[in-house]
Amino acid sequence: MITCNGNFAKLRASYLFSEIAARVSSFESGNPDRPPIKLGIGDVTRPLTDAAVQGLHAAADEMARAETFRGYGPEQGYRFLREAIVRRDFASRGAAIDPDEVFVSDGAKCDTGNFQELFAVDTVVAVPDPVYPVYVDTNVMAGRTGTWSNGRYDGLHYMAATPENGFVPPPPDQPVDLLYLCFPNNPTGATATAEQLQAYVDYARDAGALILFDAAYAEFIRDDSIPRSIFELPGAERCAVEFRSFSKTAGFTGLRCAYTVVPRAVAVADGSGGTVPLWDLWMRRQATKFNGASYPIQRAAAEMYGERGSAEIRELSDYYLANATIIRSAMEKLGFPCTGGINSPYVWIDGGRPSWDFFDDLLNRAGVVVTPGAGFGPAGEGFIRISAFNDRDRVEEAMDRISTSLA
Amino acid sequence: MITCNGNFAKLRASYLFSEIAARVSSFESGNPDRPPIKLGIGDVTRPLTDAAVQGLHAAADEMARAETFRGYGPEQGYRFLREAIVRRDFASRGAAIDPDEVFVSDGAKCDTGNFQELFAVDTVVAVPDPVYPVYVDTNVMAGRTGTWSNGRYDGLHYMAATPENGFVPPPPDQPVDLLYLCFPNNPTGATATAEQLQAYVDYARDAGALILFDAAYAEFIRDDSIPRSIFELPGAERCAVEFRSFSKTAGFTGLRCAYTVVPRAVAVADGSGGTVPLWDLWMRRQATKFNGASYPIQRAAAEMYGERGSAEIRELSDYYLANATIIRSAMEKLGFPCTGGINSPYVWIDGGRPSWDFFDDLLNRAGVVVTPGAGFGPAGEGFIRISAFNDRDRVEEAMDRISTSLA
Numbered sequence: 001m002i003t004c005n006g007n008f009a010k011l012r013a014s015y016l017f018s019e020i021a022a023r024v025s026s027f028e029s030g031n032p033d034r035p036p037i038k039l040g041i042g043d044v045t046r047p048l049t050d051a052a053v054q055g056l057h058a059a060a061d062e063m064a065r066a067e068t069f070r071g072y073g074p075e076q077g078y079r080f081l082r083e084a085i086v087r088r089d090f091a092s093r094g095a096a097i098d099p100d101e102v103f104v105s106d107g108a109k110c111d112t113g114n115f116q117e118l119f120a121v122d123t124v125v126a127v128p129d130p131v132y133p134v135y136v137d138t139n140v141m142a143g144r145t146g147t148w149s150n151g152r153y154d155g156l157h158y159m160a161a162t163p164e165n166g167f168v169p170p171p172p173d174q175p176v177d178l179l180y181l182c183f184p185n186n187p188t189g190a191t192a193t194a195e196q197l198q199a200y201v202d203y204a205r206d207a208g209a210l211i212l213f214d215a216a217y218a219e220f221i222r223d224d225s226i227p228r229s230i231f232e233l234p235g236a237e238r239c240a241v242e243f244r245s246f247s248k249t250a251g252f253t254g255l256r257c258a259y260t261v262v263p264r265a266v267a268v269a270d271g272s273g274g275t276v277p278l279w280d281l282w283m284r285r286q287a288t289k290f291n292g293a294s295y296p297i298q299r300a301a302a303e304m305y306g307e308r309g310s311a312e313i314r315e316l317s318d319y320y321l322a323n324a325t326i327i328r329s330a331m332e333k334l335g336f337p338c339t340g341g342i343n344s345p346y347v348w349i350d351g352g353r354p355s356w357d358f359f360d361d362l363l364n365r366a367g368v369v370v371t372p373g374a375g376f377g378p379a380g381e382g383f384i385r386i387s388a389f390n391d392r393d394r395v396e397e398a399m400d401r402i403s404t405s406l407a
Numbered sequence: 408m409i410t411c412n413g414n415f416a417k418l419r420a421s422y423l424f425s426e427i428a429a430r431v432s433s434f435e436s437g438n439p440d441r442p443p444i445k446l447g448i449g450d451v452t453r454p455l456t457d458a459a460v461q462g463l464h465a466a467a468d469e470m471a472r473a474e475t476f477r478g479y480g481p482e483q484g485y486r487f488l489r490e491a492i493v494r495r496d497f498a499s500r501g502a503a504i505d506p507d508e509v510f511v512s513d514g515a516k517c518d519t520g521n522f523q524e525l526f527a528v529d530t531v532v533a534v535p536d537p538v539y540p541v542y543v544d545t546n547v548m549a550g551r552t553g554t555w556s557n558g559r560y561d562g563l564h565y566m567a568a569t570p571e572n573g574f575v576p577p578p579p580d581q582p583v584d585l586l587y588l589c590f591p592n593n594p595t596g597a598t599a600t601a602e603q604l605q606a607y608v609d610y611a612r613d614a615g616a617l618i619l620f621d622a623a624y625a626e627f628i629r630d631d632s633i634p635r636s637i638f639e640l641p642g643a644e645r646c647a648v649e650f651r652s653f654s655k656t657a658g659f660t661g662l663r664c665a666y667t668v669v670p671r672a673v674a675v676a677d678g679s680g681g682t683v684p685l686w687d688l689w690m691r692r693q694a695t696k697f698n699g700a701s702y703p704i705q706r707a708a709a710e711m712y713g714e715r716g717s718a719e720i721r722e723l724s725d726y727y728l729a730n731a732t733i734i735r736s737a738m739e740k741l742g743f744p745c746t747g748g749i750n751s752p753y754v755w756i757d758g759g760r761p762s763w764d765f766f767d768d769l770l771n772r773a774g775v776v777v778t779p780g781a782g783f784g785p786a787g788e789g790f791i792r793i794s795a796f797n798d799r800d801r802v803e804e805a806m807d808r809i810s811t812s813l814a
Binding site: 001002003004005006008009011041043044045046047050051053056057059060061063064065066069070071072073107108109110113114117118120121122123133134137138141177178207208210226251253254255256268269270271272275276278281284285288289290291292293294295296297391400 | 408409410411412413415416418450451452453454455457459460463464466467468470471472473476477478479480513514515520521524525526527528529530540541544545548584585615616617625658660661662663675676677678679682683685688692693695696697698699700701702703705797
């Protein structure tokens with residue numbers, strides 16, 4: 001009988017969101033007149049902007065006429081979009097990225113999940129703790145870990161983000177091959193300074209390691225001294241890959257569009273004493289297993305780089321950042337130490353008690369759903385994450401409820 | 408230094424389409440006044456239908472309003488689409504498929520490429536020859552083959568489609584774990600009868616093997632005795648997975664939408680003496696590495712199941728089938744034995760000479776671009792594939808040119 005990939009059995013059941021759903025459901029049936037406000041999940045609630053909607057309509061009309069119809073597009077994405085990306089997201093920040101180094105896709109989750117396919121099974125992987133589960137689970141599936149115990153997988157190197165290191169862990173104190181980094185961080189909301197990122201780049205250059213830099217929340221950075229892209233740091237173009245997304249800032253979670261930057265200068269060992277350009281490997285992977293992102297969606301994404309679209313993105317991210325400020329202020333006023341919520345849509349709150357206890361308090365006393373930090377890894381124990389992705393009036397009411405019930 | 412997945416080095420450079428491009432480019436520079444007609448690539452040329460375009464516009468308008476905006480959708484796809492799929496594509500054919508067994512995605516290329524992740528590295532894989540390269544290349548990348556020589560990879564079992572077996576090879580004469588089948592076939596255009604498919608199902612049930620059935624061209628079947636779905640055959644619900652696509656029949660190559668059916672009853676060995684539902688593995692894979700297909704595209708796909716959309720799909724596939732008839736008639740009139748072009752958009756032609764020689768003849772004498780069969784595998788040597796995916800006037804002119812130059 002055909003046998004499954006045995007590594008799947010090592011995966012811990014995705015307990016976090018199902019457990020949240022179960023507790024919320026139980027609360028709802030006991031409190032039918034008190035619908036909870038959900039600030040747990042990182043999904044946007046504001047509609048698409050005018051520029052994006054206009055892009056979708058224009059593309060639909062093009063697809064309706066033989067003269068302007070587009071069939072299969074380039075696996076790497078349309079050049080008009082890749083050029084706009086380079087202009088606004090990199091050239092304007094002094095990062096020398098070529099449009100040929102940009103790969104448009106249908107999601108940063110897919111790209112961060114698929115990228116590990118390019119490496120040997122015995123690659124030593126470092127991940128943050130707390131961590132976005134995709135980095136971990138995809139390496140488990142690929143056989144790069146042992147079994148799970150106490151919230152961690154054997155064989156992975158965890159970089160704990162703690163109050164002591166300001167939630168920006170230093171580079172590993174041992175050799176690793178592949179490092180996942182995420183700044184502004186999900187779930188902690190922490191950002192990394194140029195010096196902190198440079199330390200990672202220097203580490204990777206010394207160790208011959210590769211950094212997979214998840215910058216899905218870069219658009220929320222307002223402090224101009226904080227790098228938006230790792231390619232603002234010298235040397236990163238030889239040791240890093242960056243993932244970006246239109247999901248949160250342009251409201252594209254339902255449209256699906258993202259991109260990955262793989263510089264031509266990054267080389268990896270070929271296992272026979274030579275090296276191979278990483279770009280060649282990713283191009284081959286994408287050309288074999290992907291057929292390009294949807295044309296109307298790429299068209300809408302490109303609209304976000306025009307004058308109107310850029311202003312709308314700013315307005316939309318300002319809206320969620322103002323929510324984050326309301327959340328952070330309210331929680332600090334109640335005496336809870338907070339990280340994030342500045343240059344980031346997530347607020348990471350030290351509850352001074354086990355994560356699930358604080359989750360239960362907020363649900364049962366205030367009718368507000370948050371995310372228990374322990375669900376993201378052992379270093380998240382004691383914390384909760386509150387997401388700024390909701391409508392203003394819901395966020396204000398949630399904070400009123402929390403302030404009243406915990407005061 | 409981080410080391411790459413060494414299996415990538417086994418991949419043969421994708422020689423076929425780059426070699427075609429090089430020869431066409433050379434022809435074009437030598438014949439600036441004689442632009443060639445391209446019947447090589449399987450991409451559609453007709454615009455989207457009214458129902459699809461209306462679906463895109465309606466979805467864009469929904470996404471523009473907070474009340475109807477949709478963020479992250481279900482990884483498995485929206486239920487309204489999965490229910491429509493089951494009704495028209497399966498229930499109407501007597502195949503008992505549940506909407507929960509349907510997984511909507513952004514392409515059959517992704518799904519056929521990704522599905523092998525669910526299995527052990529030492530899985531024994533059988534593929535057709537000639538073959539759609541994705542089945543092979545993704546297994547090479549996963550380490551299930553040796554090196555390439557004489558057009559084949561060591562460690563793969565090839566099922567040769569030849570004139571002797573009517574281009575429908577019998578099931579393997581040795582035990583294999585995983586079989587890739589494609590009917591109507593790309594590239595041969597051959598279809599399989601219920602008896603032939605039943606033989607595969609029986610083989611798989613006996614051997615404990617799994618069939619990955621690529622039915623991307625099912626919509627072109629006009630003969631009602633030919634199964635459109637493998638789930639029309641008894642027992643298939645315990646040993647098969649089916650891939651379908653909106654690309655060719657609804658003109659969605661640029662929109663990106665497809666689906667995969669994984670019956671709940673399929674179980675695979677867990678490597679420890681037990682079994683595990685295949686459905687659980689694919690759900691876990693998709694939930695970890697995929698965030699669902701784009702909402703506007705799913706909305707457009709659902710429109711294709713309405714009364715108007717169904718009629719349009721029929722009209723569109725009739726159009727390409729009429730092209731196929733023109734191609735097949737012209738080639739048969741010239742004395743070439745043909746397969747396909749009936750219940751299929753591809754015509755597979757025995758040129759009585761090496762594939763590339765015939766390719767050159769047709770390019771240089773008639774100014775028509777086809778695909779050399781040898782590019783799909785050694786059993787394709789001596790054949791060419793002509794695609795019906797072009798506009799009627801182009802197909803007619805191409806066949807006139809060929810008839811005149813070869814007569």
